[in-house]
Each structure stands twice: as C-alpha cells, then as structure tokens.
Amino acid sequence: MGAVGLQTHIWANNTRSVLLLAGFPVLVVFILYGVQLILMGLGFMPGTGRGLGDDMALAASWLGWTVPLAFVIAGIWFAIAYFGNQAMIDALTGARKVERRTEPELYNLLENLAISRGLRTPALRMIETDSLNAFATGLHEGRYSVTVTRGLVNTLSRDELEAVLAHELTHVINKDVRTMVIASIFAGIISVIAEMVFRGLLYSRGGRKDNKNAAPLILIGVAFAVVGFVLAFVIRMMLSRTREFVADAGAVELTKNPDAMISALRKIEGRSSIKGPDELQQMFLDNQPDGAGLEGLFASHPPIQKRIDALVRFGGGSDPGPWSGGAGASPYDTSVPAAG
Numbered sequence: 180m181g182a183v184g185l186q187t188h189i190w191a192n193n194t195r196s197v198l199l200l201a202g203f204p205v206l207v208v209f210i211l212y213g214v215q216l217i218l219m220g221l222g223f224m225p226g227t228g229r230g231l232g233d234d235m236a237l238a239a240s241w242l243g244w245t246v247p248l249a250f251v252i253a254g255i256w257f258a259i260a261y262f263g264n265q266a267m268i269d270a271l272t273g274a275r276k277v278e279r280r281t282e283p284e285l286y287n288l289l290e291n292l293a294i295s296r297g298l299r300t301p302a303l304r305m306i307e308t309d310s311l312n313a314f315a316t317g318l319h320e321g322r323y324s325v326t327v328t329r330g331l332v333n334t335l336s337r338d339e340l341e342a343v344l345a346h347e348l349t350h351v352i353n354k355d356v357r358t359m360v361i362a363s364i365f366a367g368i369i370s371v372i373a374e375m376v377f378r379g380l381l382y383s384r385g386g387r388k389d390n391k392n393a394a395p396l397i398l399i400g401v402a403f404a405v406v407g408f409v410l411a412f413v414i415r416m417m418l419s420r421t422r423e424f425v426a427d428a429g430a431v432e433l434t435k436n437p438d439a440m441i442s443a444l445r446k447i448e449g450r451s452s453i454k455g456p457d458e459l460q461q462m463f464l465d466n467q468p469d470g471a472g473l474e475g476l477f478a479s480h481p482p483i484q485k486r487i488d489a490l491v492r493f494g495g496g497s498d499p500g501p502w503s504g505g506a507g508a509s510p511y512d513t514s515v516p517a518a519g
Contacts, residue, residue, distance in 0.1 A: 202414055203365040204250070206407045208242065210369065211249055213403025215241055220396030231392045235399070253368045260364045265324060268316055271455050274304040274326045285332060288341045289325060292348050292433055301325045301351060311335075312451040314462040315347040315356045323351050328453070339443035342430050346440065346464060349429030355422050359462050362414070366457075369411050427486050428494065437496030441487050445502040448483040 215238040218224045224241075227233040260267065268274065279286040286303055293300040301315070301323035309330040317323030325347045332340065350356050427444075431437045444465075451465040460466045466480045490496045 203362070203369070203411065206411050206414075207249060207253065207369065208246055209410075210404050210407035211245055212238060212242060213400040213405075213407060215245065216396045216400030216403065218400075220393040220400060222393070226392065226396075231395055234392050234396060256368055257364055261318065264318070264360055264364070265316060265322070268326075268459060269304070271459060272306050272326070272453065273308075274306045277303050277305045282332075284337070285327070285340070285344075288337070289344050289348070292341070292345050295433065296348070296352060298348070298352070299323075301348070303327075305329060305332075306453070308453060310451055310453050311447045312453050313343050313347055313464045314459075315350045316360060316462065317351065318357050318360055323356065325351075330450070331447070334446055334450075335443055336439075338434070338436055338439040339446065342434050342436060342439040342443050343447075343464060345430035345433040346426045349426040349433065350422070352429065353422075353425065355426065356462070359422075363459065363461070366411060369408065423480055423486060424489055427490055431490065431494045431496070437490050437494035440494075441490050441496045441498055442502075444483050444487055444490075445499060446504075448501065 215224060216235065219226050219234060219238055224238075227237050277286070279290075282303065282305070289303055290300045299320055301317065302325070304324055304326040306312075306326060306328045308328050310328050311331045311334055313325065313327040313331055315323065315325050325344060327340075327343070331343065335343065350359075427440055430440045434440070447465050451463065453460070453463065461480075463480075465483065487498050491498050
C-alpha cells in the first residue's frame with residue numbers, strides 16, 4: 180500500500196466524511212417530521228380535521244419553528260459535548276491520565292512516534308481492564324488523547340504495542356478522531372431526541388382521540404422516524420469501517436513493521452470487549468461482534484481477518500494465524516522483526 184495510494188484513500192475518506200456528516204442535520208429534520216406526525220396521530224398536536232394530506236402538510240408547516248428550536252437545543256448539546264467530550268469519555272470508560280513517570284516505556288513509544296511526524300504528543304490514558312483495546316480521541320491539537328487498556332500493555336510485545344499506538348496516531352494525523360467525535364455528538368443528539376419522545380409516549384395517556392387520520396399518521400410518522408434512525412446508524416458505520424484499513428496501513432508506514440501490526444491484531448482478536456455506548460465503541464481499535472450474519476454486516480469495524488489479509492497483501496506482512504495464548508503469554512518473540 181504505497182504512499183500515493185494511501186494518501187488517496189485518506190482524501191477519499193475525508194471527502195466522504197464531510198458529505199456523510201452533512202447528512203446528519205437532514206436526518207434530524209426527517210426524524211422531527213416523523214415525530215410530529217406521531218404526536219398528531221396520538222392527539223398531542225392538533226390536526227386539520229380534513230384529509231390525510233392536509234394533516235401531513237400542516238405537520239410540515241410546523242417545521243418552520245420546530246426545526247430552529249431543535250437546532251438551538253442541538254447546538255447547546257453540541258457545545259457541551261465539544262468542550263467536555265474527553266471528561267465524558269473518561270467517565271464512561273474509567274480511563275485515567277498517565278504520565279511518563281508511571282508508564283515510561285509506553286509514553287516514550289507514543290512520544291517517539293509523534294516526534295517522527297512533527298506532532299505534539301497526545302495525552303496518554305489507561306483503562307484498568309484485561310480486555311485488549313485502544314482508541315484515540317480529541318478535536319484539535321493539544322486536546323488529542325490516546326487511550327489503551329491494561330490488558331493490551333500486559334499482553335503485547337514492545338513492537339506490537341508500538342504498532343497499535345501508531346494505528347491510533349494515524350487516526351489523529353488523518354483527523355479521523357475529530358470526525359468520529361463529531362459524528363458521535365450528532366448521533367447522541369438523535370438518540371436523545373428519540374429517547375425523550377418515546378419515553379414521553381410510553382408514559383403518557385395520549386391527547387385528543389378525534390383525529391380520523393390517527394392510524395395512518397402514526398404509521399407514516401414511525402416510518403419516517405425509523406428510516407431516519409437507520410440512516411443515522413448506517414452513516415456512523417460508513418464513517419468508521421473504512422478508516423480502520425487506512426489506520427492499519429498508516430501504522431505500517433510509521434513503524435515499517437507490518438508483522439507487528441498483524442500479530443497485535445491476532446492477539447486482540449476476540450479479546451477486545453469493553454462496555455460503553457455504541458457511539459464510543461466505534462472509535463475503538465476493534466469492535467467486531469462475536470456473531471455473524473446481520474450483526475457482522477452492520478458492525479462498525481471490518482473483521483480482523485480482512486484487516487490482516489489487507490496487511491499481508493499490501494503491506495508485505497506474514498500472518499502467524501490465530502493466537503491461542505492467554506493474557507501475559509505470547510507465542511511470538513518479545514520483539515517482532517521488521518519485514519525486510
């Protein structure tokens with residue numbers, strides 16, 4: 180995977196990301212319209228007393244004031260999340276900031292990689308769990324952070340750990356972390372709207388029951404809302420899925436050691452589970468579900484095997500096969516030799 184080809188993939192991802200992120204505000208309007216139809220059908224909002232088309236047109240006219248109101252509320256949430264996203268992530272994952280004096284080798288690995296690209300070293304954080312995972316966060320220079328799990332540090336060799344850090348640093352270099360944090364904020368806004376509305380409907384007794392178009396309004400509204408939620412979910416999948424291939428390739432470009440990235444993925448495979456909201460798990464190094472079928476189809480990350488196949492084909496690495504060792508036991512050498 181040459182430098183020119185890799186850069187082309189990065190540009191294509193960034194262009195696609197801008198277009199996909201632009202779709203989130205449209206989806207908010209789409210979902211809001213569906214919610215208004217549901218509320219009208221349930222009698223919480225007044226209908227025209229005429230035909231279904233008239234009621235739908237009336238609901239559309241309300242968008243003139245409900246959309247600005249929704250975007251004001253969304254803007255407040257966005258501002259809170261923008262400035263407090265790292266604190267929220269730390270609270271959800273239990274991550275804590277670590278310094279050079281407590282994790283000198285880990286810190287030095289990250290610092291050397293950052294220096295090699297002329298970057299300010301991101302903050303380093305640790306989650307005390309046996310799971311093997313990592314992720315990068317942040318929205319701009321000076322706020323970037325790389326988080327790893329204790330299980331990852333205890334299980335991976337030095338070269339494998341360096342490859343994982345290079346993978347996460349590639350997300351920083353390519354501005355993937357900014358895109359994913361913003362996408363998570365947008366997705367959070369949509370989730371909050373959904374939860375508020377449906378909880379309100381669940382615990383309410385409804386309003387007036389004299390709208391003859393109630394049933395079709397509710398069905399059409401639910402269809403609008405469901406399509407909006409599904410599209411929002413698909414957008415998030417498309418944002419994160421292809422970026423993992425590019426970040427794997429970026430790790431190889433930084434370390435010149437494809438075998439280290441491959442063996443790291445083999446150790447992480449099936450051992451990466453960390454509890455957290457979906458919006459956060461999409462930023463993880465691996466978030467592949469155990470199941471197949473539709474669950475795998477809509478996974479936020481490509482399967483480990485496909486990522487390894489790409490590294491073997493384009494990066495010149497070799498695949499040692501699935502790893503059967505437990506945490507702290509490695510069948511590989513302490514240092515994985517660089518590919519010739």
